[in-house]
Amino acid sequence: MAERAVVSVTVNGTPYQRFVEPRLLLSDFLRHDLRLTGTHVGCEHGVCGACTVLVDGEPARSCLMLAIQSDGASVTTVEGLAVNSDELHPVQQAFWDTHALQCGFCTSGMLISAVALLRSQPDPSDAQIRAALSGNLCRCTGYQNIVRAVRLAASRMNGADA
Ligand code: FES
Numbered sequence: 001m002a003e004r005a006v007v008s009v010t011v012n013g014t015p016y017q018r019f020v021e022p023r024l025l026l027s028d029f030l031r032h033d034l035r036l037t038g039t040h041v042g043c044e045h046g047v048c049g050a051c052t053v054l055v056d057g058e059p060a061r062s063c064l065m066l067a068i069q070s071d072g073a074s075v076t077t078v079e080g081l082a083v084n085s086d087e088l089h090p091v092q093q094a095f096w097d098t099h100a101l102q103c104g105f106c107t108s109g110m111l112i113s114a115v116a117l118l119r120s121q122p123d124p125s126d127a128q129i130r131a132a133l134s135g136n137l138c139r140c141t142g143y144q145n146i147v148r149a150v151r152l153a154a155s156r157m158n159g160a161d162a
Pocket residue numbers: 040041042043044045046047048049050051052061062063064
């Protein structure tokens with residue numbers, strides 16, 4: 001058995017310290033070790049975007065990172081987006097309101113990518129929304145309502161409603 005390495009990481013505001021195999025992927029660490037199964041794993045090689053999380057505020061594909069690479073970092077998964085148990089993040093609420101998901105497999109990655117976009121670009125054009133989500137594949141929706149959702153979330157977060 002491979003020698004284990006310690007990883008100290010803050011996930012959704014909670015600090016964790018675990019001994020892990022050096023080859024353990026961040027996606028598997030989140031899902032299996034921390035039981036945060038909202039991060040989905042589709043392709044496992046960086047193509048579908050389902051596994052996207054924020055690492056120190058930047059979107060990252062957790063299937064392309066080792067858990068030990070997150071040592072010292074702050075990670076946000078979909079479980080960390082909601083304001084509290086009664087209030088969704090505005091992007092989550094907008095996905096709900098515009099029916100921007102069907103099977104939901106891609107949704108956690110879409111949400112994380114959308115949140116990252118709106119932090120850096122609070123009032124994105126449709127082209128910017130599509131570009132920001134171009135690494136997140138959805139086999140169900142045709143993307144139209146996802147773009148609408150991000151536009152609606154931006155509008156609400158800017159104090160207006162669309
Ligand atoms: S599972 Fe990571 S990009 Fe597809």
